[in-house]
Amino acid sequence: MMAERFSGPYSPDPQSARGTVPPVSPPPRTRPSRAGRAGWLGLAAAPFLLSAFFQTPALLATHLAAAGCLILAARVTREGIRAAEAYEARAVARRPALPRKILGAGLTGLGLALGAFDPSALPANPFLFAAMGFFLHLAAFGPDPLRDKGAEGIDTFQRDRAARIVTEAEGYLRGMSDAIARANDPRLTRRVEAFQTSARDMAARIEADPRDLTAARKYLGVYLMGARDATARFADLWSHNRDASARAAWEQLLADLEAGFARQSQALLSDSRADMDLEIDVLRDRLRRDGVTVKET
Secondary structure (H helix, E strand, C coil): CCCCCCCCCCCHHHHHHCCCCCCCCCCCCCCCCCCHHHHHHHHHHHHHHHHHHHCCCCHHHHHHHHHHHHHHHHHHHHHHHHHHHHHHHHHCCCCCCCCCCHEEEEEECCCHHHHCCCCEEECCCCHHHHHHHHHHHHHCCCCCCCCCCCCCCCHHHHHHHHHHHHHHHHHHHHHHHHHHHHCHHHHHHHHHHHHHHHHHHHHHHHHHHHCHHHHHHHHHHHHHHHHHHHHHHHHHHHCCCCHHHHHHHHHHHHHHHHHHHHHHHHHHEEEHHHHHHHHEEEEEHHHCCCCCCCCCC
């Protein structure tokens, strides 16, 4: 296991000595995804798979079908939990098109009903197991969001465009995380996470109040594409040559990008299109000086 370098106010750190970048506070902790819990649901299929081949042909078929329903229910429920978490994380969100957790509850009930089927037992048994599986599933994982959130007074077309901008921004941020992972340096990872917090705050403001989405998409494209590409170039360099000056330049670039965001976040939500275009041109020049070429978005 790789040891993390100790750092503090009196530790030797070339970057700290330069004094050009303020100390990075760790980003707020986020709750881990609950989607992994749905995997336990698939284990309920094991008894039916093991016992199926010791049954009559009719019960063999029902037990295999029961196992298939439970395995599918686990997969559908996992996706439903992820969709619900993405819904909860956004100030403005549309309800999932397919209520996967409710569908998973139905598949769980169906699987248990098929597994409980026995011609020699009471006919009501499958229905009792189906009801029990359905309601216990909802109690464990909850229902899906069934209505849009924070979308009052916002045109549906504009809301969907804002959602696509946020999704595109998340893609750039994931690219930054993938790139900095190659550097294998926990402090640099925390620096990227702090930058991502600022960028996600910007995206949330745009999603909550989508006005000039063309300017917003253009600015975010330049801002985040440049940050991603600069991070990828720096990570490749840092993994081969621990150049303190390259690290200082990269951290200063992120600091400058964050400062630009602080100045222009309100302009994204106003009608100041001329100021925004000027800021985009300045941002392109800043990135070009650092050797990062950003394509037109």
